[in-house]
Structure formats: structure tokens, C-alpha cells
Amino acid sequence: MPDTYTLAEATLKVIQDRRSIREFTPEEVSDQDLDMILESGRQAPSGENAQPWRFVVVRDGEMRRRLGALAGGGSGRRFTAEFVTKKMQERFSNLQDEEKKKAAFEKLTSGQVSAFMADAPVNIVVCGKKDVWDMPYDTSAAIENMLLMVTALGLGACWVIAPCIDIRDEERVKGLLGVPEGFKAVSILSVGHAVRPHRPRPRLPIKDLVFRETWGNAYYKDPA
16 A cells, blocks of 8 residues: 555646646547546535535537637637737737747637637536635635546646636526526536647746745745
8 A cells, every 4th residue: 555655746746747738639538537527526625515516517519519619709808808908918028939929819819728618528517606605715626626636537628717707608608508596607627638748837936935934034945
């Protein structure tokens, strides 16, 4: 039986290996894998054990297409506003390759960055009970649990908020899925087999993120 530290290292590797995957093969996600993913969400912590989450599993091709269209429209509006206000140009100011920058702007403002949901074999729509005080945090914990299980199973997933941010889009999602009043469509997880492995995204150094006792007092000291 593996010792505690071996389990901890294995857990950390799953966390480090998690990526946002937006390109999937046509291969289906097995029922067994999907059961493990959903059980991981069910086991998440929640304030006062309210368990406000509900999950709608969408495999139907037409339903996925319609969800992808809503996601693409939501992202397109959001990023077009960012482009018009020059925030996008500021965000990409360190990218020197003009062709890559142009391609990134097109992918974002067109909504393609989220429309890929239509091509994912499974979309898991995460909903939450509106009358639960901690619902946004509880559902986020469930989503992260599911993302980590996806990674542990050798699958890929992306956490998509685009079709749920604008209240008009969210109401369309709820109408499409028959989500009752009293619940909010929070996010959608697109799950499948990744077309290719993705490189790690850069992370800020931990020494810049952690303080000792008070803000600004470095927890990790630079070596002398």
C-alpha cells in the first residue's frame, strides 16, 4: 500500500497535469469514466453540507451544438467589448509576434474560444440552488473536483463560463435544458479525449504569492 507521501505526490501530479482542453477526438467518454467524474463532484465540500449542485449530462449532438452556439455568442460579445476598450491589446502587449496576436484576437472576438463545446463528446452543465448562501463557492469546489478526476482518468476538459455569465444566455441555457426556477446555470464542463497534450501554462513563482504573518513579508526567502 502506498505511503502517505507517495499519495500526496501522486495527487500533486494530477493537479499539475490538469489543462484546459478545447480540442477533442470523436471518441466517446465511457459511462464508467463519467460515473467517476460525477461522483467526484458529489463528494465536494459545501457550506453546512448544503450540496447545492445539480449536474445535467448532455451527449446529444444537437443539444451540444446549441450549447456551443450560446457559448460562442457569449464569448464573442465579452471579448469584442474587451477589444473595443483596448483592454485586450493591453493584455497581449508582451506578445511580440503580430501574426499570433492577430490570431488570438480573432479567436477571442469571434467566440471560437468557447464554441468548441459543440465538438466535445460530453458537456456537463453545473447548476446550483440560488437560495444557498455559499452556492458559487460550493459549485466551484465540485467543478474543480471533477476537473481533477478528468485528468486522473487521462481525459481532457475545459471549464466554460461563457454561456452562463450574461443573464440572457443563462436563461436560454436553462430553457434548453428544462432547469427549474430556483436554480442557476453556473458553468459547463466540456469533457473528452484530448487531440494532443498541452504544454504547462506559466505560473507565478510561489515566493511572489505567499506571505508570512502579514502581507508583503515574504514566506519564502531568496537564497543569500
